[in-house]
Amino acid sequence: xxxxxxLATGAGAAMAAALGLPARAQDKTKVxxxxxxxxxxxxxxxxxxxxxxxxxxxxxxxxxxxYQESVPEGPDxxxxxxxxxxxxxxxxxxxxxxxxxxxxxxxxNFPDVKFEHATGYKQADNVSVYSARFYEGRAIQGTLAxxxxxxxxxxxxxxxxxxxxxxxxxxxxxxxxxxxxxVEFKIIWIFEWLNPAKEADAAKALIEQGCDVVLQxxxxxxxxxxxxEAGNVYTFGQxxxxxxxxPMPRISSIIDNWAPYYIERVQAVIDGTWTSVNTWDGxxxxxxxxxxxxxxxxxxxxxxxxxxxxxxxxxxxxxxTGPINKQDGxxxxxxxxxxxxxxxxxxxxxxxxxxxxxxx
Amino acid sequence: xxxxxxxxxxxxxxxxxxxxxAAIGELVVERAGVxxxxxxxxxxxxxxxxxxxxxxxxxxxxxFVGAAFAGAALSFVFAALTQFLLTNQVATGLGLTMFGLGxxxxxxxxxxxxxxxxxxxxxxxxxxxxxxxxxxxxQHDPIxxxxxLLVAGTWWFLSKSRAGLILRxxxxxxxxxxxxxxxxRLMRVLxxxxxxxxxxxxxxxxxxxxxxxxxxxxxxxxxxIALAIVVFASxxxxxxxxxxxxxxxxxxLQLNLQAEGLKIPTEYLSMAPYLATILVLVVIRAxxxxxxLGKSFHPSS
Numbered sequence: 048x049x050x051x052x053x054l055a056t057g058a059g060a061a062m063a064a065a066l067g068l069p070a071r072a073q074d075k076t077k078v079x080x081x082x083x084x085x086x087x088x089x090x091x092x093x094x095x096x097x098x099x100x101x102x103x104x105x106x107x108x109x110x111x112x113x114y115q116e117s118v119p120e121g122p123d124x125x126x127x128x129x130x131x132x133x134x135x136x137x138x139x140x141x142x143x144x145x146x147x148x149x150x151x152x153x154x155x156n157f158p159d160v161k162f163e164h165a166t167g168y169k170q171a172d173n174v175s176v177y178s179a180r181f182y183e184g185r186a187i188q189g190t191l192a193x194x195x196x197x198x199x200x201x202x203x204x205x206x207x208x209x210x211x212x213x214x215x216x217x218x219x220x221x222x223x224x225x226x227x228x229x230v231e232f233k234i235i236w237i238f239e240w241l242n243p244a245k246e247a248d249a250a251k252a253l254i255e256q257g258c259d260v261v262l263q264x265x266x267x268x269x270x271x272x273x274x275x276e277a278g279n280v281y282t283f284g285q286x287x288x289x290x291x292x293x294p295m296p297r298i299s300s301i302i303d304n305w306a307p308y309y310i311e312r313v314q315a316v317i318d319g320t321w322t323s324v325n326t327w328d329g330x331x332x333x334x335x336x337x338x339x340x341x342x343x344x345x346x347x348x349x350x351x352x353x354x355x356x357x358x359x360x361x362x363x364x365x366x367x368t369g370p371i372n373k374q375d376g377x378x379x380x381x382x383x384x385x386x387x388x389x390x391x392x393x394x395x396x397x398x399x400x401x402x403x404x405x406x407x
Numbered sequence: 408x409x410x411x412x413x414x415x416x417x418x419x420x421x422x423x424x425x426x427x428x429a430a431i432g433e434l435v436v437e438r439a440g441v442x443x444x445x446x447x448x449x450x451x452x453x454x455x456x457x458x459x460x461x462x463x464x465x466x467x468x469x470x471f472v473g474a475a476f477a478g479a480a481l482s483f484v485f486a487a488l489t490q491f492l493l494t495n496q497v498a499t500g501l502g503l504t505m506f507g508l509g510x511x512x513x514x515x516x517x518x519x520x521x522x523x524x525x526x527x528x529x530x531x532x533x534x535x536x537x538x539x540x541x542x543x544x545x546q547h548d549p550i551x552x553x554x555x556l557l558v559a560g561t562w563w564f565l566s567k568s569r570a571g572l573i574l575r576x577x578x579x580x581x582x583x584x585x586x587x588x589x590x591x592r593l594m595r596v597l598x599x600x601x602x603x604x605x606x607x608x609x610x611x612x613x614x615x616x617x618x619x620x621x622x623x624x625x626x627x628x629x630x631x632i633a634l635a636i637v638v639f640a641s642x643x644x645x646x647x648x649x650x651x652x653x654x655x656x657x658x659x660l661q662l663n664l665q666a667e668g669l670k671i672p673t674e675y676l677s678m679a680p681y682l683a684t685i686l687v688l689v690v691i692r693a694x695x696x697x698x699x700l701g702k703s704f705h706p707s708s
């Protein structure tokens with residue numbers, strides 16, 4: 048075969064492959080996921096991925112799953128999302144706060160592709176946003192933490208300073224304070240969602256300073272390992288149950304359950320009924336799950352935490368119910384007043400009693 | 408104040424050990440005139456291999472040895488490419504980092520989970536019980552002392568032994584060393600293998616002692632810090648300890664200061680380890696780079 052003929056044949060084959068892809072994509076709904084961490088991080092990304100697989104199981108052959116792991120937040124995310132949209136995805140879920148602007152930018156170039164951004168607030172005609180009311184779970188963690196601590200020092204490994212993380216700190220603090228007026232929160236920011244080495248160092252620093260309960264808003268199980276080594280420290284699973292660390296140090300967890308939402312949204316794409324929505328669900332619809340409270344917790348404390356969970360699920364109690372003052376002492380919510388979603392979504396202040404400043 | 412200076416100093420030694428291990432290996436490589444930018448890749452490959460071997464054999468020490476072999480094996484790829492095929496060392500080293508990150512991720516599929524391996528802490532009668540000093544210096548895992556012995560051994564090797572002098576000659580001027588009849592390539596390959604083994608060991612220290620578990624990207628840039636510290640320590644083993652401990656110390660200190668709720672913006676605290684290390688090492692800096700650093704060598708020239 049002459050070289051020119053070979054090249055022509057190769058080009059032809061490549062073209063056929065390129066043309067063939069979209070043709071095949073038409074019978075299947077192609078669902079894309081952009082993850083911030085690896086799918087085996089043990090926490091946040093792993094649970095998004097599990098929910099995605101549950102969704103695929105639900106639809107069987109009707110959908111095709113594509114995903115990209117460990118996409119950095121920032122400009123590179125835009126490239127990854129664009130690539131997925133060009134690859135023929137019908138709907139793309141971008142599952143980290145930092146993908147917000149990239150998602151909106153790419154969505155403008157692909158009006159026919161549906162986008163779903165987790166934990167953000169920027170909507171467009173083809174961009175929905177969805178998140179879970181993790182602060183409801185934090186209220187239960189705070190209650191448990193306040194009851195379980197003996198040193199009255201509670202450590203908190205915070206990730207990136209955004210409203211979601213700040214809401215969690217405030218909610219946990221308010222409820223720990225409610226059951227134990229002497230508690231003090233020690234907060235360490237690591238400015239990343241997933242960095243096991245830093246998370247381990249932060250947990251060790253907190254434990255060495257006398258914290259015997261460590262809460263985390265980061266994705267790995269490294270803090271649990273540090274607590275296990277220390278022996279008498281309690282932790283909570285984050286995003287995933289992390290049950291392998293129970294009954295000690297892990298005494299409960301917040302579990303993210305995205306599968307029902309993913310199934311509902313992909314169904315909407317298949318039916319052609321997809322519209323841009325803003326979803327923010329909590330314990331009641333099951334988007335936030337509270338992991339089994341372990342035997343390390345005394346029965347009365349466990350009952351108290353479960354009662355709080357049920358009250359929140361029933362809509363009888365809202366974790367942000369006044370009177371609540373801001374950190375500087377100015378009033379935020381009056382007696383009996385309940386925070387509105389707008390205030391919660393943009394929350395960028397600590398409540399009274401939390402020490403330290405929010406990094407800007 | 409809740410900061411306990413004794414615990415802080417003890418934590419400092421643990422936090423610094425992976426950087427020190429990787430850096431001492433790279434120091435020998437660079438003294439032999441080779442610039443291997445693949446430290447991060449060899450470290451993370453060592454981290455995953457150490458974790459798997461350690462858990463497979465239920466003995467962390469086999470894990471450390473396995474990690475050192477894995478690091479050395481990966482560095483052999485670098486040695487073959489740069490010493491025999493004379494590829495550009497900077498590009499090959501960067502490639503090795505990317506390759507190592509991907510390879511580790513591949514090997515590590517399914518290797519996640521909690522770790523029950525316990526690396527015992529040193530517990531000497533009398534010495535470990537000395538107040539203050541005993542807690543700071545003599546209650547660590549053995550690898551901390553291995554890293555310090557490696558530094559001392561490297562210093563002795565480079566300044567006192569004949570082989571060390573040949574290695575330095577190779578690094579300073581490979582043409583002259585070649586003319587004197589020394590085997591430049593052999594020396595360099597051995598140095599690269601040593602560097603790889605140290606980087607692998609450093610990685611396994613993170614996945615078996617410091618965190619300890621396997622997760623993608625667990626070394627999170629420690630290899631690059633090690634590279635920087637070698638340069639700022641002006642290729643001197645003793646200064647390397649100062650650099651690594653300073654970096655580890657400020658890292659641990661800044662976490663403690665944050666927990667303390669200090670009125671310094673956390674952004675400044677987070678950059679403090681990098682700033683402090685650069686500042687101090689630039690101030691004490693005195694040496695210069697090995698003369699043939701990063702240059703390719705072929706015996707025919």
